[in-house]
Ligand SMILES: Cc1cc2nc3c(=O)[nH]c(=O)nc-3n(C[C@H](O)[C@H](O)[C@H](O)COP(=O)(O)OP(=O)(O)OC[C@H]3O[C@@H](n4cnc5c(N)ncnc54)[C@H](O)[C@@H]3O)c2cc1C
Ligand code: SF4
Ligand code: SF4
């Protein structure tokens with residue numbers, strides 16, 4: 001995302017509200033560089049553990065891999081990083097600026113603003129009405145989707161930057177907003193979320209037993225008991241409605257029926273959550289709307305009417321229209337209402353802040369500034385149906401704008417990149433199909449017993465395998481037009497037919513469908529091609545490091561083994577070699593097709609006695625042709641090595657599987673090299 | 684374009700001998716496009732030579748070998764060659780990966796240095812498929828392709844016959860090498876396809892083979908030398 005070589009971005013990055021560097025952290029995971037990956041995530045996103053679990057994942061919707069098979073599990077990979085509990089404290093700057101900033105609401109919007117402002121060097125105080133921070137993540141989103149300890153991990157990271165949190169203070173009730181300025185705060189960020197449940201506006205709504213879903217969540221999260229009864233109806237079709245239904249089952253309901261006025265396709269919820277709800281036995285009454293709630297002293301019957309879909313409305317979804325005479329009833333003990341919520345705004349309108357006709361705080365979408373100077377707002381308080389990542393984005397944007405405001409500068413907001421176009425259809429059949437790595441889930445029986453997390457997380461190995469599916473969109477090869485000789489080599493060698501040389505341009509152009517296999521980079525006779533990916537150096541640094549680890553006291557022979565990172569058989573091999581006690585070092589490369597023969601020569605030049613290339617089996621190459629190119633170059637190099645009088649045994653191609661055989665061959669090579677001695681002493 | 688093949692490493696080793704410092708100069712023209720003499724090959728040859736020198740440290744009198752690596756846009760143009768002015772000061776020899784034209788231009792520029800060819804230019808030819816090239820022109824100075832159906836018998840017939848085929852044309856192949864299609868058979872077929880077989884009845888006159896070395900003046904492309 002911050003790579004100056006990249007103008008059009010991977011759609012996963014462009015789609016995200018904070019432009020999280022999805023591709024880049026996924027690529028780092030693919031290379032086993034978990035700490036750097038997490039650092040990258042955390043540098044933009046103060047809620048990695050939470051986003052990794054409940055984010056609405058616009059990135060995955062936009063992922064170009066979908067056209068081949070399935071999108072990359074970007075969020076799960078983020079969760080994987082967050083769950084590793086890597087201890088990577090953030091650099092806390094000294095208090096640089098004198099101004100104090102007040103933040104109202106300790107939800108994701110408020111905390112994100114505090115996080116960024118603290119990192120800029122401001123002192124922030126968050127005022128929170130409830131006793132716990134976290135906002136809706138704490139009192140809304142149920143624990144089986146977002147465990148408290150994961151949320152706390154995120155929150156504590158921000159608080160550890162020196163952000164002050166004052167809980168149990170409701171601005172407007174306990175403390176008027178104007179007093180904040182009197183107390184010396186120079187700017188205020190209003191991040192109060194939307195906590196007033198919307199009403200159904202039908203008869204019987206006020207009967208005991210009709211409760212807003214939000215109230216149910218809040219009671220449960222503060223540990224209060226709730227009598228739910230046997231049969232529960234839930235009104236609504238979004239994530240909140242699903243959460244309410246699934247929560248009801250977890251606190252004792254036998255039957256949970258969800259009543260939604262549109263059809264399955266229109267449900268504004270996450271696919272995964274809906275599937276899990278179905279597995280758990282939630283009943284769906286689709287194309288149905290409540291018309292009346294009946295009962296003597298408490299709710300007993302829910303009367304609904306069937307709907308059909310008419311023309312699209314302003315939201316673009318088809319408008320539901322009641323079908324006359326189609327009423328039906330459901331016998332119920334409780335009705336949970338989950339049709340939305342709005343912010344409580346009285347205090348703020350009284351304080352001279354403009355409120356929109358939709359009952360939201362009016363803001364400048366770029367800077368989050370309200371109509372009152374020095375007051376900014378964001379999150380659910382300014383957005384209908386907001387999400388976690390939007391709240392984070394607003395918090396971050398507000399932080400920048402507040403900084404500019406306090407410094408008297410014009411706010412400069414980061415440019416939103418435009419997404420790369422889709423993979424062209426002719427490419428799809430050339431890309432190897434590899435299904436997504438599934439995350440295991442808790443079995444349904446044990447799910448319903450408590451609020452244990454349903455999705456169980458990735459192991460290192462699964463995470464790496466999943467990350468390797470990423471096509472590295474937009475970070476592939478690029479041609480230096482000054483060097484290109486229009487020789488057509490790249491056009492001819494690319495397994496995906498990406499490079500083109502047109503009569504008009506007269507130099508090779510490599511478009512966004514490049515898969516980063518690196519074959520053309522090695523083959524280009526003019527050395528005109530490089531990979532834009534800043535994490536990809538085709539083994540150079542790894543070789544450098546490996547060579548440095550040979551110390552003078554180390555005995556001989558010394559062997560460098562190039563390993564294909566994509567081959568599961570190579571996984572863990574590098575440790576095995578390290579621990580073997582011999583002077584064998586591993587250089588991991590993401591596909592042996594990226595290895596430049598020069599690198600092998602360099603290893604010899606730097607004094608190693610032997611080089612091994614361990615590649616996957618021909619059919620396993622993720623780039624289809626990487627393996628065969630590597631082999632061809634290797635065979636060619638063997639001829640050269642022989643021509644300069646070096647012993648053939650010094651350069652070997654071993655399959656890494658089966659491992660015992662690989663290690664045996666390596667052992668044999670060590671023996672032979674012992675006899676041969678060093679390259680230079682020979683004459 | 685000119686097609687060349689790398690010289691054997693034996694030759695190159697001999698050129699380098701016991702020298703302490705040499706330059707390897709690639710060309711961004713034909714030998715980059717038919718990749719044997721571009722920047723990549725310069726780097727590879729340099730690496731191989733350094734390794735060889737290291738291995739032969741004793742026989743080379745413990746001389747380390749330093750190599751300057753350079754590739755210029757085209758070795759057959761004075762402007763590009765001149766851009767090397769002042770370079771290779773302490774080198775004892777230059778290995779050029781260009782065709783013989785480039786090697787000579789380089790040698791003219793650096794008369795005090797030994798300049799060796801690192802590749803053998805073999806012919807002017809076309810790419811049939813990646814990695815397979817075939818001779819198509821010898822630069823005979825008097826092109827007759829207009830009369831032979833767009834196929835050059837001078838470069839493609841083993842005997843450069845102007846009035847073929849000879850008796851050795853067998854099933855469409857040349858008796859000299861069965862892998863070579865008989866160009867005269869091809870000429871015949873193309874003329875037949877065009878309905879112009881009669882044109883082959885005309886006997887092609889003997890060519891003037893005497894003009895060597897070739898010297899070409901294109902007056903309209905000449906630029907007057909600036910007074911200096
Ligand atoms: C059941 C449910 C499930 C959801 N699931 C998802 C999901 O899966 N994915 C997703 O991306 N989003 C989900 N969301 C939405 C997401 O939780 C919100 O968009 C997000 O929390 C909004 O953040 P915020 O900081 O703007 O507001 P909030 O998180 O609501 O935080 C606002 C905070 O301000 C406090 N506050 C309010 N008024 C005052 C005041 N006057 N003085 C002091 N403090 C005050 C509140 O107590 C609260 O702590 C879900 C929401 C709900 C209700
Ligand atoms: S394949 Fe990778 S880079 Fe491309 S959109 Fe998907 S996650 Fe992003
Ligand atoms: S291989 Fe290199 S020189 Fe040849 S066309 Fe491609 S970019 Fe240009």
Ligand code: SF4
Nearest residue numbers: 494514515517518520
């Ligand atoms: S890196 Fe691979 S996919 Fe990309 S253009 Fe080069 S050969 Fe094609």
